[in-house]
Amino acid sequence: MALTGKLTKKLVENLGPGRHGDGNGLYLVVDPSGARRWIVRVTVKGQKNAKGAPMRTDFGLGGADVVTLNQARDRALEYRRMAKQGLNPRFNAAREIPTFEEVAQQVHIDRMPTWRNTKHGQQWINTLRDFAFPKIGRIPVDAIGQPEVLMCLSPIWTEKHETARRLSQRIKTVLDVARSKGFREGENPVVAIRDGQVLPKVRKKVTHHKAMRWQDLPAFYADLQGREAMAAKALMFTCLSGSRTSEVLKMRWEEVDFDARLWTCPAERMKGGEDHRVPLTDAMIEVLEPLKALESEMVFEGQKRHRPLSNMAMLMLLRRMGVEGVTVHGFRSTFRDWAGEVAGAPREVAEVSLSHKIGSEVERAYARSDLLDRRRVLMERWSDYVTGESGDIVRLHPSRSAQ
Known part of the structure; x- marks a missing residue:
């Protein structure tokens, strides 16, 4: 039987900026930018904060664009159970991490209004579909490091360098968004590959449109x-x-x-x-x-x-x-x-x-x-x-x- 609360799917999609309670410590936080994320507030049994008061803490459960209302309620219930047992959810929660493809598809949807035109937006996701999803699409986004990124870039780095360069930028964007939503930690592997000059330098061939004299x-x-x-x-x-x-x-x-x-x-x-x-x-x-x-x-x-x-x-x-x-x-x-x-x-x-x-x-x-x-x-x-x-x-x- 599904858990219930004050919020509905429609409210989650349309509520304005602010903190909106669902009940039992679960909140939907809507930023002024329109970004939506879940947090749960719990009190960890037997633990005190620096002032000696019960330890009451907010934990992020992920963005509302990738974590549904029911998923957020399930995770909030899991966090409350741990807190009631004296376990700090920060160190004990088993998080459900989305795959690289799931995050990429959501990024594409979120940015549709910003594309210069429909064709440009389609090219963005098509590059990932053709060269990234077959190799790392099903990997949890927090498990992607330099080796996984190189699996995508190395085969086309010299023969299709411009495509590879755009692919690296798009992989970087997906991983940056994943980190902002709390699904990753540490340096972006695309940045590490670039700064470490892991891939060979490719001399860019300048091509000009053929023109009439x-x-x-x-x-x-x-x-x-x-x-x-x-x-x-x-x-x-x-x-x-x-x-x-x-x-x-x-x-x-x-x-x-x-x-x-x-x-x-x-x-x-x-x-x-x-x-x-x-x-x-x-x-x-x-x-x-x-x-x-x-x-x-x-x-x-x-x-x-x-x-x-x-x-x-x-x-x-x-x-x-x-x-x-x-x-x-x-x-x-x-x-x-x-x-x-x-x-x-x-x-x-x-x-x-x-x-x-x-x-x-x-x-x-x-x-x-x-x-x-x-x-x-x-x-x-x-x-x-x-x-x-x-x-x-x-x-x-x-x-x-x-x-």
Whole structure:
């Protein structure tokens, strides 16, 4: 027969911050952050505290996300029985430790609202599913040390180094959470492996997105202008704005201010997690204006109403055009090369145009301007060059470019 008390499963999930009693010394503690954990208060028979009073002590029973209400009641009953017999639960309790996979799955659920997007959240758990769960998933989380972590990392450390590096970060997170919930003690083995340089150093191979030469872009853009496909319109805008694929494809009309000649891409779609303002040039507006007639929520609507183009649409267009060895993302590099080699744009103006963060955190704290006016000048010159409105490609003196 199950034990009963004042709390219910629904209350456990919804009660606000504070200490909520279930009865018989069991409490649910809800932190201001929303974290929920169980504690039990017992008085150990025959034992006194430093002041000579009966020893009354609180013991943690684990987080409410991994320990159910009934489990907490069972454990609280076990602690009270030990205390009644004069046994201190701190040294005598037999704890039920969750497995590595159980903690990892709960961490994934808890952090779902914080993922940049659904795909990122799924990648997080998939890495553990593929490379950690088969080897350490069923091991109690308090029994995982350096040998167990190395079982996961060593086989892929050199051949799939980037995957292994992310795997180590995710294992570390799971073990850190387990320790915060009282299921582990001591140093995180991932940290010990890293600090002890147990695994060999792997030279990181720098790979770049294949980009079109800036000298070839005007002819390519002219080809795009003769095409009616929505993918062509999106690719034209991508070339002109220097934006990332997902930023452009998920662009909504509510983000566009034609009066201010400005497109504001919201933080949730930006790699840097901050709003990014893009000055709209005459050429960009020429691409956008006719699309308003579609009366879609999306600027670049796909096959389904009010839904964006597929993230492969522009790449497939490149392939149909016979453009090989070039990626959509690479057009950002094309712009950056032109900005440095032809326009002579100051580094900070060119980098902010690509929504790159520049300088240290301290420098960024003081330099809060996004250089919009200077970027507007640079982007106008870029649009003129891409569309063939610019008469030449002579390098501009820095004092006359993007200032």
